[in-house]
Amino acid sequence: MSAPAPSMYSPAAKAVAEELGLKMGRANLEEFADTLLTLAKADRNILAVTSDSRGSGKLGPFGQALPKQIVEMGIAEQNLVGVAAGLGSCGKNVFAVSPACFLTARSLEQIKNDICYSDHPVTVVGISSGVSYGALGTTHHSLHDFAVLRAINNITIVVPADNYETREAVKAAAAHDKPVYLRFGKAPLYTLPGADSAPFAFGQARVLREGSDVAFLATGETVIHCLLAAAHLEATASLKCRVVSLPTVKPLDTSAVLAAARECRAVITAEEHMVNGGLGEAVAGVIAQAGIGTRFKIAGIPDEYTVTGSQADIFRHYGLTMEGFAEAASSLLEKSSVGAGVSHDQLGALSLSNGQAKD
Numbered sequence: 361m362s363a364p365a366p367s368m369y370s371p372a373a374k375a376v377a378e379e380l381g382l383k384m385g386r387a388n389l390e391e392f393a394d395t396l397l398t399l400a401k402a403d404r405n406i407l408a409v410t411s412d413s414r415g416s417g418k419l420g421p422f423g424q425a426l427p428k429q430i431v432e433m434g435i436a437e438q439n440l441v442g443v444a445a446g447l448g449s450c451g452k453n454v455f456a457v458s459p460a461c462f463l464t465a466r467s468l469e470q471i472k473n474d475i476c477y478s479d480h481p482v483t484v485v486g487i488s489s490g491v492s493y494g495a496l497g498t499t500h501h502s503l504h505d506f507a508v509l510r511a512i513n514n515i516t517i518v519v520p521a522d523n524y525e526t527r528e529a530v531k532a533a534a535a536h537d538k539p540v541y542l543r544f545g546k547a548p549l550y551t552l553p554g555a556d557s558a559p560f561a562f563g564q565a566r567v568l569r570e571g572s573d574v575a576f577l578a579t580g581e582t583v584i585h586c587l588l589a590a591a592h593l594e595a596t597a598s599l600k601c602r603v604v605s606l607p608t609v610k611p612l613d614t615s616a617v618l619a620a621a622r623e624c625r626a627v628i629t630a631e632e633h634m635v636n637g638g639l640g641e642a643v644a645g646v647i648a649q650a651g652i653g654t655r656f657k658i659a660g661i662p663d664e665y666t667v668t669g670s671q672a673d674i675f676r677h678y679g680l681t682m683e684g685f686a687e688a689a690s691s692l693l694e695k696s697s698v699g700a701g702v703s704h705d706q707l708g709a710l711s712l713s714n715g716q717a718k719d
Contacts, residue, residue, distance in 0.1 A: 365494070366672040368547050368581075369588075373682040376588045376595075382550040385523040389487055389544040393418035395530040396455060400429050406534060407447060409433060411440040411458040417487050419457065437462050441470035441484070448480035453534060460486025460502035460543060461493070468508055475539045476514040483533040483540040484515075490581065490632030491661070492546040494670040503661050505543065507637025510610050515539040516562050517609040519631075521583035522552045525607045528560030536562070543580065545632070547671060550584050552605065563608050565616035571600035574689040575620035578630035579606045579639050582659070582680055586630050589685035601689060609639050614646050621647045626655035626692040630680065635660040655692045659685065 369377065385391075400406040400422065409431045414423055423430045431447075433440045437458050444456035456463075463486050464471070475482045486505060493500035509517050518533070518540060520526040526544065533540040540562075554568055568583070569590050576586035583605045590601035602624055604616055621627055627647070629640035640658030647654065659680060667677045675681055679688060 366670050368672045373588050376591050377550055380591055384548055385551045386548050387546050388520055388526040389546055390418050391523040391526040392530055392544055395527050397422045399534050400426055406453045409440055409444045409454055409456045411435055411437050413458050417457040437467040438470050441467040442474050444482045445474035445480045448482040454482045455485055456482055457485040460489035460505055461500050464505040464508060472512050476512050481537045483542055486543045489543045489545050491671050491674045495668055497668055498666055503634040506609055506633050509541055515541055517541045518607055519543045519580035519609055520607050521580055521605045522549050524555040532562055545581050563611045563613055565613035566605040568605055569603040571602040572624050573599045573601055574626045574628060575602040575624040576628050576630060577604050577606055577620060577643055579609055580632050582630035582632055585681050586685050588682035592682055592686050593689060612642050617643050617646045618650055621652045621654050628657045628659055628688055630659045633660050636663055657688055657692055659688060
């Protein structure tokens with residue numbers, strides 16, 4: 361039996377989560393599988409197509425309960441997508457489930473042409489995403505999927521941050537008649553606040569915490585770490601930080617992005633993805649084209665060979681933790697103070713960069 365995975369949260373982060381009253385949920389992947397099974401029991405046109413990933417996709421119970429609604433393709437991701445597209449063309453509501461690292465690389469052409477260009481209602485589900493595979497290394501990391509899929513027309517990219525967003529995203533995908541990409545990791549996640557504040561919808565952000573010092577614009581499993589960092593900064597430095605969950609990377613909620621850029625002293629984006637081509641550059645493009653100047657940092661995995669270790673080790677190494685985000689926010693605000701006497705727009709115009717604030 362393998363040893364349990366290291367915790368994604370330091371003792372200090374766990375203490376902040378307890379102070380906020382957050383409850384630990386389960387892995388989004390498990391929430392996805394249970395939600396899909398519930399939907400499929402009520403609609404026999406909902407099918408799951410897998411590539412030898414029934415176990416890793418938590419679809420064992422689905423296969424047992426609905427054996428006529430699951431198709432196993434074996435380790436053949438290109439065939440997986442092609443068959444899913446064909447079933448979609450016949451009126452089926454298809455969820456194509458496979459590890460994100462292979463699904464969005466080996467079968468990218470099929471996603472582009474068979475699903476998106478052909479406009480079939482297929483939900484492509486990337487499991488064990490980001491650096492979830494940990495020590496298996498770069499071959500198994502999916503740090504490119506936002507970038508390549510953002511460049512393809514006619515696909516919505518959704519990266520839930522907790523079990524609530526996952527449940528609602530699966531329901532929304534099942535009701536959507538266009539291509540969707542859902543991305544799930546393997547780590548258990550805290551349940552974020554504000555689930556009842558507004559209905560979930562593609563393209564709509566969730567403001568988890570208000571503030572005007574630093575805005576954290578995050579997606580997926582980095583959101584909780586930003587929320588903990590904001591609470592920590594308020595308790596230790598009296599900083600009021602805004603935390604915005606962006607479950608939809610494409611289309612982006614540009615209103616939430618522009619509001620954060622205009623109303624906060626600095627902006628940090630956070631994602632379990634390479635800093636090139638992902639959420640950070642999408643946000644930077646929106647801010648720059650609106651002519652807004654602000655201190656800005658993209659937090660993610662840099663353009664290098666990733667360190668070897670568990671997901672928790674990798675998050676800590678690259679600062680994708682409560683402590684790392686708090687340090688990044690403090691650093692941005694310290695740099696902004698250097699420009700005292702310079703207007704907010706003038707200062708920010710000099711510092712919009714790919715993860716590095718420049719004086």
